[in-house]
Amino acid sequence: MKVGLEIHVSLPTRTKLFCSCKARGDEDGPNSNVCPICMGFPGSKPALNGKALEYAVMIAAALDCKLSKLTSFVRKVYFYPDLPKSYQITQLSDAVGKSGKLELSTGKAIGITRIQLEEDPAKIIRGDEYTLLDFNRSGRPLVEIVTDPDIRSEDELRDFVAELRGILYHIGVDINEELKADLNVSVDGGERVEVKNVTGIKALSDALKYELGRQNALAGKGQEIKRETRSFDEASMKTISSREKESDEEYGYIYETDLTDYDISRLHVPKPVIPGRIAKEYAKRYKASEKAIREQIMLSREALALMDKAKGRHEMNEIIKGIELLKRYGRLQMGYASFEKLLEAVSTGMLIDEKTIGKIEKGESVGSFKRISDAEIDDSIRKMIMDNEKLLKEYGKNNKVFNFIVGKISKEYGVDPRHVSDRLKAVLDEIAK
Amino acid sequence: MSGSIEEFHSKKAGDGYYERLEAELKKLNAELHAFNNITLLNTGGYPFSAKDNLCVEGVETTASSRILKGYVPPFNATAVERLLKRKFTFIGKTNMDEFGFGTFGLNSDEPARNPFNREYVTGGSSSGAAVATSVMKYHVALAVSTGGSISAPSSFCGVVGFTPTYGLVSRYGLLDYGNSLDKIGIISRSASDTANVFDLIRGPDDKDSTSVSEAPKKEKAKKNLFVIKELLKGETQSYFERFCDKLRGLGYAIGEVSVPDIEKAVQAYYIISMAEASTNLAKYTGFKYGYKNSGFEKGYNEFFTEARSNFGVEAKRRIVLGTFVRSSSVRSKYYDKAMKVRALLTSRLSKTLEKGNIIIPAMPILTPKIEEARQMDSVSVYKMDISTIPPNLCGLPHVCFPYDYAGGMPIGAQIIGSHFSDNGVLEFVQEWEKTFKYKFKYDVGAL
Numbered sequence: 001m002k003v004g005l006e007i008h009v010s011l012p013t014r015t016k017l018f019c020s021c022k023a024r025g026d027e028d029g030p031n032s033n034v035c036p037i038c039m040g041f042p043g044s045k046p047a048l049n050g051k052a053l054e055y056a057v058m059i060a061a062a063l064d065c066k067l068s069k070l071t072s073f074v075r076k077v078y079f080y081p082d083l084p085k086s087y088q089i090t091q092l093s094d095a096v097g098k099s100g101k102l103e104l105s106t107g108k109a110i111g112i113t114r115i116q117l118e119e120d121p122a123k124i125i126r127g128d129e130y131t132l133l134d135f136n137r138s139g140r141p142l143v144e145i146v147t148d149p150d151i152r153s154e155d156e157l158r159d160f161v162a163e164l165r166g167i168l169y170h171i172g173v174d175i176n177e178e179l180k181a182d183l184n185v186s187v188d189g190g191e192r193v194e195v196k197n198v199t200g201i202k203a204l205s206d207a208l209k210y211e212l213g214r215q216n217a218l219a220g221k222g223q224e225i226k227r228e229t230r231s232f233d234e235a236s237m238k239t240i241s242s243r244e245k246e247s248d249e250e251y252g253y254i255y256e257t258d259l260t261d262y263d264i265s266r267l268h269v270p271k272p273v274i275p276g277r278i279a280k281e282y283a284k285r286y287k288a289s290e291k292a293i294r295e296q297i298m299l300s301r302e303a304l305a306l307m308d309k310a311k312g313r314h315e316m317n318e319i320i321k322g323i324e325l326l327k328r329y330g331r332l333q334m335g336y337a338s339f340e341k342l343l344e345a346v347s348t349g350m351l352i353d354e355k356t357i358g359k360i361e362k363g364e365s366v367g368s369f370k371r372i373s374d375a376e377i378d379d380s381i382r383k384m385i386m387d388n389e390k391l392l393k394e395y396g397k398n399n400k401v402f403n404f405i406v407g408k409i410s411k412e413y414g415v416d417p418r419h420v421s422d423r424l425k426a427v428l429d430e431i432a433k
Numbered sequence: 434m435s436g437s438i439e440e441f442h443s444k445k446a447g448d449g450y451y452e453r454l455e456a457e458l459k460k461l462n463a464e465l466h467a468f469n470n471i472t473l474l475n476t477g478g479y480p481f482s483a484k485d486n487l488c489v490e491g492v493e494t495t496a497s498s499r500i501l502k503g504y505v506p507p508f509n510a511t512a513v514e515r516l517l518k519r520k521f522t523f524i525g526k527t528n529m530d531e532f533g534f535g536t537f538g539l540n541s542d543e544p545a546r547n548p549f550n551r552e553y554v555t556g557g558s559s560s561g562a563a564v565a566t567s568v569m570k571y572h573v574a575l576a577v578s579t580g581g582s583i584s585a586p587s588s589f590c591g592v593v594g595f596t597p598t599y600g601l602v603s604r605y606g607l608l609d610y611g612n613s614l615d616k617i618g619i620i621s622r623s624a625s626d627t628a629n630v631f632d633l634i635r636g637p638d639d640k641d642s643t644s645v646s647e648a649p650k651k652e653k654a655k656k657n658l659f660v661i662k663e664l665l666k667g668e669t670q671s672y673f674e675r676f677c678d679k680l681r682g683l684g685y686a687i688g689e690v691s692v693p694d695i696e697k698a699v700q701a702y703y704i705i706s707m708a709e710a711s712t713n714l715a716k717y718t719g720f721k722y723g724y725k726n727s728g729f730e731k732g733y734n735e736f737f738t739e740a741r742s743n744f745g746v747e748a749k750r751r752i753v754l755g756t757f758v759r760s761s762s763v764r765s766k767y768y769d770k771a772m773k774v775r776a777l778l779t780s781r782l783s784k785t786l787e788k789g790n791i792i793i794p795a796m797p798i799l800t801p802k803i804e805e806a807r808q809m810d811s812v813s814v815y816k817m818d819i820s821t822i823p824p825n826l827c828g829l830p831h832v833c834f835p836y837d838y839a840g841g842m843p844i845g846a847q848i849i850g851s852h853f854s855d856n857g858v859l860e861f862v863q864e865w866e867k868t869f870k871y872k873f874k875y876d877v878g879a880l
Contacts, residue, residue, distance in 0.1 A: 036506075036507060036508055039721065040721075041506065041507070042494070042496075042501070042504065042716065042717075042722070043487075043494075043506060043508070043510060043605070043606040043607055043608050043609075044508075044605075045605050045641055045642070046642070047639060047640060047641075047642055048642065075712045077712050079715070079734070079737060081720065084716065085715065085716045086715030086716050086718060087712050087715055250760055250761060252712070252756055252759035252760055252761075253761075254708055254709065254712055254768070255613070257612040257613035257643070257709065258612050258641075258643065259642050259643075260642050260643055
């Protein structure tokens with residue numbers, strides 16, 4: 001099987017791609033953020049939003065693309081009511097980036113064919129007896145990410161989307177709610193089938209699952225898999241054929257000569273942050289779990305910033321633990337000086353709760369930082385078990401007993417219950433021998 | 434300012450001038466059809482008109498197309514806006530070939546008439562702009578050229594038509610024909626009026642990404658001129674040769690150059706302009722403005738097909754041909770090749786222009802009668818643009834001006850300069866005007 005994606009990412013710019021209308025603001029009511037340019041009125045002309053170009057360049061750079069020195073636009077011509085000019089301004093051969101790659105968590109690289117900047121059409125709202133158009137969306141900036149057909153399984157698809165989401169998050173683009181993609185799927189011996197306009201990460205995975213099942217079933221029965229375009233119905237979780245096609249659509253591409261060539265090399269954009277790559281590197285260098293690092297930094301700028309400052313100065317496992325605590329209590333905004341104090345507390349193995357973090361933030365003392373030795377904890381565990389034979393009898397029937405011991409000891413010493421639980425297991429193992 | 438603009442202001446048109454002007458124009462327009470509508474937006478300033486493909490806020494703008502009937506733009510074209518800011522008086526929208534598609538001005542429901550003789554064509558596509566200029570004493574016209582739409586009517590109507598370097602005048606507010614070729618220019622009765630108005634409308638504009646910040650060079654008329662051998666033929670040849678002799682007498686050195694493949698400019702131009710036009714015209718679906726369908730209950734395809742049946746024959750021809758040359762199976766054969774021809778000719782012409790300006794006849798024929806022109810097939814009509822296309826295809830500044838009269842009808846020549854030599858070519862025409870008196874049949878609005 002071969003799977004390729006065309007992912008549309010909506011950019012968080014303040015204004016639209018070619019005019020100064022608000023790009024966001026659905027609360028303003030339909031067709032209120034519009035002007036002659038995004039309505040395609042005769043005589044109006046596009047003027048490129050430089051900020052959108054910067055985003056596209058950042059995305060292309062983060063996906064290891066070759067950047068076009070001069071980037072230019074084309075008109076993609078087709079007639080549809082949501083397209084005010086009857087052509088979409090998009091990019092083709094001189095797209096912002098080409099020939100890139102994205103590395104999955106498994107290390108496998110998925111080729112990126114092209115990164116292009118383009119305008120969103122208007123929104124179509126269909127009723128039983130009517131169709132409405134909202135041009136607020138018309139002209140909003142999109143980046144289309146086209147992949148090579150390198151994805152080979154549902155797992156790889158999920159992996160790809162997760163890594164991409166992390167990369168885009170660190171650029172400032174959130175695709176969680178707005179991910180829109182076309183899915184190209186083919187199994188061995190079958191024609192390519194395009195599943196258009198799948199919305200959301202989960203739907204994408206569901207659509208692939210269904211489509212693979214469908215195509216494999218056909219192939220298994222020796223039936224032909226036709227080249228066609230399908231759509232995904234979220235309610236039934238099925239793909240539905242929209243039309244068969246013999247060849248590629250004819251869009252009559254032509255240069256958009258209302259725009260000029262844009263020199264990308266003159267743009268100063270920050271160096272890309274690729275969280276998956278960072279997780280790999282830190283795991284190796286600081287001997288910690290890649291998965292744990294990935295989990296903390298993938299979708300958190302604050303976590304990554306804290307980790308970057310603390311790495312090398314503190315144990316990576318303790319840094320991870322510290323970030324985990326801050327996440328749990330919603331305190332990731334913590335300054336680095338306080339974070340250092342938190343890490344000291346973590347290193348003592350003491351129990352840290354919301355109150356402790358509050359004290360650290362206010363610069364108050366959090367009590368004794370004396371590290372309690374494992375031997376000391378083990379002794380009290382043993383003593384507790386020996387003093388309560390009844391407890392030992394109940395153990396096995398009821399693991400409430402286990403939790404009772406952990407709770408009691410961790411409270412007594414102010415030690416993290418997870419640590420006590422580890423020790424308790426060790427002591428019990430020893431006794432069992 | 435010198436020339437008629439200064440003269441107009443010094444004579445102080447009194448109360449009632451603009452009302453009288455409007456009344457006289459309306460009367461004459463019933464016969465000559467220079468204007469699609471006469472609408473005075475303001476008074477007190479020097480009168481100007483805009484070709485009907487330039488947006489004027491609140492004034493119907495149709496590019497002479499039925500598909501845009503009733504379209505009233507909510508904004509001004511930048512060139513219009515700049516003249517209004519300088520207190521020029523807007524008087525109306527001038528007639529044209531539909532969307533600029535035409536050489537003779539006949540692709541309009543009611544074609545404009547040549548003021549020298551109504552049986553003759555006006556030239557196009559800026560037909561009304563040239564006619565209005567030819568009949569009004571004090572007036573400048575904002576016109577548009579894609580492949581010769583300023584030179585052709587200026588030649589046949591005996592006025593001065595200036596097409597600037599591509600990018601010097603913002604195209605914002607222009608109903609596009611071929612975006613990489615369209616240039617807003619000026620038709621007037623004297624090169625000095627044109628130079629003055631040009632200074633007001635040119636200059637960069639944030640709303641048009643292809644407008645440039647470079648200013649035209651400060652330049653005098655160049656004494657070295659070149660004629661292009663391949664373009665010296667047809668009915669106007671003997672007149673043009675006599676004109677060259679006159680120029681020699683005035684101290685100009687005239688050489689002859691050969692520009693190989695220059696005739697291919699016609700094919701290249703029509704391929705590129707039709708390809709671009711077919712995308713520009715795609716937006717006219719009768720959906721949001723202009724022609725309104727009877728109802729919205731049809732499917733979208735039927736809906737826009739009905740609306741688009743309102744295009745004229747030439748517009749339909751260019752949509753079909755332009756769509757064809759863009760299609761993926763033939764794009765490299767036509768569109769890509771045409772782009773190469775364009776680049777090659779630009780470099781060949783630029784080489785000659787380093788040594789001096791080019792002077793050539795504007796049209797290969799004397800003004801034809803309307804009936805004669807209507808007999809011509811479309812390819813023969815396209816070939817009439819052989820002299821006006823090269824400077825347009827290459828974005829070079831040029832001025833068409835009258836140099837002689839044959840049987841009472843004016844004949845025009847074109848002076849072409851290198852990119853940004855706009856002032857140089859205008860200076861040349863100003864020099865010519867010192868020794869040659871232009872003739873006009875009407876002086877509407879004279880003081």
